[in-house]
Amino acid sequence: MNSLIDLTGKTILVTGASSGIGRQTAITLSEAGAKVILTARREDRLRETMGVLNGDGHDCYSFDLCDLEHIEDFLKKIVDRHGKMQGLAFCAGITEVRPCKMTTPEVLQRVMTTNFFSFFETACQFSKKKYSDEGAKITVISSAASVRPSRGQSAYAASKGAIDASVRVLAQEFMARHININCIRPGTVDSPMTRNLSEDSRAHSLEVQPLGIIPAKDVATMIAYLLSPAADMITGRGFDIEGGVYL
Numbered sequence: 001m002n003s004l005i006d007l008t009g010k011t012i013l014v015t016g017a018s019s020g021i022g023r024q025t026a027i028t029l030s031e032a033g034a035k036v037i038l039t040a041r042r043e044d045r046l047r048e049t050m051g052v053l054n055g056d057g058h059d060c061y062s063f064d065l066c067d068l069e070h071i072e073d074f075l076k077k078i079v080d081r082h083g084k085m086q087g088l089a090f091c092a093g094i095t096e097v098r099p100c101k102m103t104t105p106e107v108l109q110r111v112m113t114t115n116f117f118s119f120f121e122t123a124c125q126f127s128k129k130k131y132s133d134e135g136a137k138i139t140v141i142s143s144a145a146s147v148r149p150s151r152g153q154s155a156y157a158a159s160k161g162a163i164d165a166s167v168r169v170l171a172q173e174f175m176a177r178h179i180n181i182n183c184i185r186p187g188t189v190d191s192p193m194t195r196n197l198s199e200d201s202r203a204h205s206l207e208v209q210p211l212g213i214i215p216a217k218d219v220a221t222m223i224a225y226l227l228s229p230a231a232d233m234i235t236g237r238g239f240d241i242e243g244g245v246y247l
């Protein structure tokens, strides 16, 4: 147990827990003592994550977060079984790199729905008294792409920019219930999302990110900190972990 980041007694929902940053976040939160509720679409991959968690009492649910109308039912199902939650780590997301001429309305819709609308709906439902305790905390993964322009990323950058902007407003709205909400803007992280990039793209990432590819564990540790009592006084902020990409 890491005594600086103690999540004992907290039930935390982790989206995107079947892969990459979400999977590592679930592991790190469990190591800090949390009971972790995992979600993503691929149930077999969620079960694999469950198998490497520390402690017990964890659970997993397969769910498509683009099914916006059923997000509240989904949270209700979790709370009926596990009680109210004290944390949400929103790590689900997709990337689509295309020049604007190939960014059709369907592409925009898909990226915005997966990365932003699903986050917004989940966070707003989570903030209700019936699903979370006062003092609960939310952390969502945005991206350095929301700040630093990169060709072909207009849909992705817009979806992450929407997260950054909404976090500042939601922090004000959630303050009445002492629910803190923050986002993290990583540069290129070592995960299946970036392992599938072409050699050229990876080489470019290394060129512009002088400290190297970021280990998923570093992002997960920052999430654990922001969900812990150590971050009681932090809300509405965006935190960069970007390997020097802005320099």
Ligand SMILES: NC(=O)c1ccc[n+]([C@@H]2O[C@H](COP(=O)([O-])OP(=O)(O)OC[C@H]3O[C@@H](n4cnc5c(N)ncnc54)[C@H](OP(=O)(O)O)[C@@H]3O)[C@@H](O)[C@H]2O)c1
Residues within 6 Å of the ligand: 015, 016, 017, 018, 019, 020, 021, 022, 039, 040, 041, 042, 043, 045, 063, 064, 065, 066, 091, 092, 093, 094, 095, 114, 115, 141, 142, 143, 144, 185, 186, 187, 188, 189, 190, 191, 192, 193, 194
């Ligand atoms: N990797 C990077 O370099 C990097 C940099 C900056 C920001 N980020 C952001 O960090 C987050 C995690 O990325 P990652 O690198 O860990 O990617 P990843 O390995 O591809 O994982 C993405 C996760 O999102 C889930 N997901 C996607 N669509 C979903 C949907 N419709 N419903 C439910 N779950 C869905 C996936 O699960 P299923 O497929 O099983 O549903 C998977 O668990 C994303 O928001 C990404 O934009 C990543």
